Structures are given as C-alpha cells and as structure tokens.
Amino acid sequence: MKDSDKIVLTPTHQQRTSNPHSPKLFMLWLILAVSLTYFIYTLKLVSTSTTCNHSPLSINLHSSTTTTNTNTSKLTSTTPHKTHLKHVVFGIAASSKLWPQRKNYIKLWYNNNTMRGIVWMDDETVKTDPNEGLPMVRISTDTSNFPYTNKQGHRSAIRISRIVSETVRLGLKDVRWFVMGDDDTVFVTDNLIRVLNKYDYKEYYYIGSLSESHLQNIYFSYGMAYGGGGFAISYGLAKTLVKMQDRCIHRYPGLYGSDDRMQACMAELGVPLTKEIGFHQYDVYGNLFGLLAAHPVTPLVSLHHLDVVEPIFPNATRVEALQRLTVPMKLDSAGLIQQSICYDKEKKWTISVSWGFAVQIFRGIFSPREIEMPSRTFLNWYRRADYTAYAFNTRPVTRNPCQKPFVFYLSKAEFNSTIHQTVSEYERHRVPHPECRWKISNPSALDKIIVYKKPDPHLWDRAPRRNCCRVMKSNKKGRMVMDVGICKDGEVSEP
Numbered sequence: 257m258k259d260s261d262k263i264v265l266t267p268t269h270q271q272r273t274s275n276p277h278s279p280k281l282f283m284l285w286l287i288l289a290v291s292l293t294y295f296i297y298t299l300k301l302v303s304t305s306t307t308c309n310h311s312p313l314s315i316n317l318h319s320s321t322t323t324t325n326t327n328t329s330k331l332t333s334t335t336p337h338k339t340h341l342k343h344v345v346f347g348i349a350a351s352s353k354l355w356p357q358r359k360n361y362i363k364l365w366y367n368n369n370t371m372r373g374i375v376w377m378d379d380e381t382v383k384t385d386p387n388e389g390l391p392m393v394r395i396s397t398d399t400s401n402f403p404y405t406n407k408q409g410h411r412s413a414i415r416i417s418r419i420v421s422e423t424v425r426l427g428l429k430d431v432r433w434f435v436m437g438d439d440d441t442v443f444v445t446d447n448l449i450r451v452l453n454k455y456d457y458k459e460y461y462y463i464g465s466l467s468e469s470h471l472q473n474i475y476f477s478y479g480m481a482y483g484g485g486g487f488a489i490s491y492g493l494a495k496t497l498v499k500m501q502d503r504c505i506h507r508y509p510g511l512y513g514s515d516d517r518m519q520a521c522m523a524e525l526g527v528p529l530t531k532e533i534g535f536h537q538y539d540v541y542g543n544l545f546g547l548l549a550a551h552p553v554t555p556l557v558s559l560h561h562l563d564v565v566e567p568i569f570p571n572a573t574r575v576e577a578l579q580r581l582t583v584p585m586k587l588d589s590a591g592l593i594q595q596s597i598c599y600d601k602e603k604k605w606t607i608s609v610s611w612g613f614a615v616q617i618f619r620g621i622f623s624p625r626e627i628e629m630p631s632r633t634f635l636n637w638y639r640r641a642d643y644t645a646y647a648f649n650t651r652p653v654t655r656n657p658c659q660k661p662f663v664f665y666l667s668k669a670e671f672n673s674t675i676h677q678t679v680s681e682y683e684r685h686r687v688p689h690p691e692c693r694w695k696i697s698n699p700s701a702l703d704k705i706i707v708y709k710k711p712d713p714h715l716w717d718r719a720p721r722r723n724c725c726r727v728m729k730s731n732k733k734g735r736m737v738m739d740v741g742i743c744k745d746g747e748v749s750e751p
C-alpha cells in the first residue's frame with residue numbers, strides 16, 4: 257500500500273517543484289501566446305457575426321465544436337439535432353414483490369407511446385397488461401456466478417447494477433441516453449430532456465446527483481450518482497461500459513449496493529459524476545415541503561422515496577398527490593415548483609411562491625437569502641431532526657408564533673387561451689396557528705391565492721435566475737391575486 261501511495265504522489269510533487277523556464281523565455285512565450293489568441297479570437301468574431309444564432313439549438317452548437325472543430329463552415333451550417341424523449345431509454349429496477357404498488361408511480365410519468373423503457377424484474381411472477389401503458393417487463397439475467405461478500409447488503413445489487421449493460425445489449429436503435437431509475441422514481445421527463453440537451457451524448461457522461469444525507473455521501477461517495485434519484489449514461493459512455501462492466505463488478509465483491517458498483521466502474525473508466533441537482537434521491541423522512549418549496553434554481557428532474565415521505569399534498573394519498581402535481585407539470589414543466597419571492601409592503605408580508613405546488617405567506621420581512629433555504633420540515637435519514645446531517649443549508653423552523661408560515665397548496669391549474677397564461681389556484685391549509693399579538697394583517701383572512709404565469713419553455717435556455725412575483729390588485733374578499741414571470745429590467749426581490 258505504501259509503495260503505491262508513493263508512486264501516485266511523486267509525479268505531482270515533481271511538477272510543482274521543477275521550473276524549466278527562465279524568466280526571459282517565459283516572457284517571449286507569453287507575448288506569442290497572447291498575440292496568437294488575439295488573432296484566433298478576431299477570426300472567430302468575424303465568422304460568427306455573419307450567422308446570428310439565437311435559436312435554442314445554440315447550446316448544442318457548443319458541444320459540436322468537439323467533433324467538427326476542423327471545419328468552421330460545417331460548424332455554422334449544420335447544427336446537430338436536439339435530443340428528444342425518443343432518444344432516451346429508461347432502465348427501471350423493480351422487484352416483483354413491490355410491483356403491484358410501485359407500478360402506480362411509473363404510470364404517473366411514463367407514456368408508452370412517446371417513450372422507451374424496460375422494467376427489469378427479479379422473477380417472472382409479474383403479469384403485465386398491455387392496456388396499462390407501462391414499459392415492457394424483462395427478467396434480469398442470473399447473477400449467481402458473481403461474487404458478493406458484503407455482510408449488510410443484498411446481492412440483488414449486482415443485478416441492479418447490470419441493468420445499464422443489459423439495456424444497452426438490447427441494441428435499440430437511435431439511443432442517445434440510458435436513464436436509470438427505481439420503481440419508486442418519478443421523472444419530470446421534459447426537464448430531464450432539458451438537462452440532457454446540455455451535454456453531447458457522443459462523449460462520456462455520467463449525470464446524476466448526491467444524497468441529501470452528508471453521512472450517506474461520506475459512507476458511499478460524494479462522487480456517486482444515487483440511483484433512486486435516477487442517473488443518465490451517455491451513449492458514448494454506455495458503449496464502452498458494456499464491454500467492461502461485468503469484469504469490473506467481479507473486482508468489487510465487497511461493495512454494498514448497485515450505485516457504488518457503478519461508481520467503481522466509472523472510476524476505472526476515469527469518468528467523474530456530472531452533478532445535476534434537479535435529480536432528487538430524497539434520503540429523508542417526514543414532510544418534503546421545505547425541500548420542494550425552496551427548490552434550487554434548476555429544473556426539477558426527479559423525485560424519489562415517495563413511499564418513505566408523507567404525501568406531498570395534505571389529505572391525499574401519495575399517488576393522488578403526485579397526480580395533482582402532474583397538472584402544472586403539463587402546463588409549464590420548466591417552471592414546476594420554481595420559487596419566487598416577493599413582499600406585500602402594505603401588509604408587511606413575505607410571500608414565497610413555489611409555482612404549481614404551494615404559496616407561503618410569512619408575517620414580517622424575511623430576506624430572500626433566508627427564504628431560499630429549505631425549511632426543516634423533514635427528518636434526516638436516521639429519523640432525527642438534526643440539521644448538521646445535510647450537505648446543504650437549511651432554515652430553522654421559527655420560534656416566534658407570529659412567523660409560522662400560512663401555507664396554500666395547489667388546488668387547481670389550467671391554461672387560459674384568451675390571456676395566454678396559466679392560472680393556478682392555491683387553497684389555505686387550515687391548521688391551527690399559535691396566537692400572535694402582532695398588529696399587522698393576519699393572512700388567515702385569505703382562503704385562496706390565484707397566480708397568473710405565462711408558460712416559459714425556454715426558462716432554462718437562459719442563465720439561471722429566479723422569477724419575480726408581484727401582488728396584484730384584487731377586489732374579492734379572502735383572495736389574493738399574484739403574477740409570476742421573468743423579472744423586469746431592474747426588478748429585484750427587495751423588501
């Protein structure tokens with residue numbers, strides 16, 4: 257062990273200490289390099305100014321430079337086609353025991369007419385009805401000849417890790433991305449495509465996200481995609497992975513699960529995790545509200561562990577609650593649960609809109625930097641209310657009885673074609689509020705909040721930024737009307 261440590265360490269050490277260039281030579285090099293860059297830059301400016309490209313395809317243009325960098329006329333005349341849902345194959349890890357309940361999560365997001373997917377099952381006891389519109393079911397090949405020595409885990413991890421290879425070996429045509437998920441993962445497929453379009457499928461990409469649990473990330477890795485939240489493997493990478501994965505899995509009999517086996521092979525391939533924080537493993541218990549209502553400024557790609565947490569809307573079953581979320585998802589997937597923060601200056605309220613999910617009103621003024629932190633409505637993966645357990649900041653639940661937020665949950669959403677806007681309604685969650693002696697207006701006078709928002713499919717083609725919200729005039733008692741959309745020039749969330 258010590259010898260190998262030395263071998264790894266010496267080269268970097270040498271690089272740091274050696275200094276082969278004299279100062280004069282260095283200056284000469286610098287001048288040469290600067291003039292050369294200037295020359296190339298000028299050339300580029302001239303060639304691009306003639307072909308103005310404002311289409312959303314311009315994202316792909318960048319990635320195409322890696323493959324066609326020698327011929328500039330090709331670069332500007334042909335842009336590679338955008339990735340669509342038809343270019344994705346989903347590989348879903350399932351077990352026959354849980355299938356009768358879990359298939360209901362897949363039905364929420366999967367469409368057999370527009371998507372391709374395979375559910376990989378552990379045995380053949382599951383019967384499928386083609387009318388259910390679920391992905392086709394296949395039985396994973398036997399893995400009993402693979403060694404497995406982990407005392408805590410289960411050897412089904414090998415089967416699940418191999419789903420990528422098994423899906424690739426089906427040889428489906430025109431595939432650009434293999435996307436893995438569990439049977440309790442819900443994908444927002446439009447947003448998945450938005451994220452995948454940032455990357456060149458011909459190159460090697462391993463895209464996903466971490467656990468919310470700092471300890472899980474320490475125990476497994478801060479460089480591992482947590483499979484429940486889903487992860488994507490580019491076609492380029494999949495082609496190479498399939499040739500080595502079985503040999504690789506043989507080398508790691510002591511690992512616990514399928515995700516760490518996948519990461520071990522990625523490490524052998526030298527491919528790091530590309531983090532996209534819209535994939536959600538959700539290694540938490542209790543109420544997801546805080547996390548959903550303060551989603552990071554990135555598209556919502558997936559939700560997981562929905563059996564573990566409470567239903568995301570009160571007074572509904574888990575599946576009913578998610579079903580409700582699919583309504584705004586269809587109207588404006590890019591904006592789904594995106595947060596905007598504004599103030600009712602007269603009433604001295606802070607308002608947070610998580611579009612398509614919930615609106616919160618706080619008495620008093622909270623700064624955006626407080627409100628954009630998830631509030632601690634959830635417990636950690638060890639069922640404790642311990643905020644040091646997370647790999648991100650959280651906001652404590654306020655002690656002041658006046659500052660308990662009034663929550664309004666989505667009750668209805670539709671598109672109004674006269675005004676070309678979505679109209680979503682949020683009803684007050686009627687829970688007892690502690691007595692408050694502040695003299696400012698009481699949000700409990702409101703029953704309903706109506707939010708107008710123009711669908712914005714190109715939201716993520718621009719630099720990430722929260723939308724702005726505004727309180728509109730309303731003459732109906734018990735109602736507040738709001739507007740959410742792109743911030744106007746100079747508009748900020750200013751108390």
Ligand SMILES: *[C@@H]1O[C@H](CO)[C@@H](O)[C@H](O)[C@H]1NC(C)=O
Nearest residue numbers: 326327328329330331333334
């Ligand atoms: C660049 O590509 C175009 C179109 O594919 C081709 O007509 C042209 O000859 C190429 N130029 C060079 C220098 O390879």
Ligand SMILES: *[C@@H]1O[C@H](CO)[C@@H](O)[C@H](O)[C@H]1NC(C)=O
Nearest residue numbers: 368385386387389390391392
């Ligand atoms: C899904 O659709 C394909 C055709 O697009 C059909 O052949 C297949 O039977 C369907 N699968 C299920 C499980 O409904």
Ligand SMILES: *[C@@H]1O[C@H](CO)[C@@H](O)[C@H](O)[C@H]1NC(C)=O
Nearest residue numbers: 570571572573576684685686
């Ligand atoms: C809960 O839902 C049921 C049926 O959907 C409804 O009848 C009932 O009024 C709801 N309760 C509350 C407190 O909203």
Ligand SMILES: *[C@@H]1O[C@H](CO)[C@@H](O)[C@H](O)[C@H]1NC(C)=O
Nearest residue numbers: 670671672673674675676679
């Ligand atoms: C759409 O909005 C217009 C203008 O506010 C309103 O008159 C109309 O009733 C709305 N249509 C629907 C279907 O709600």
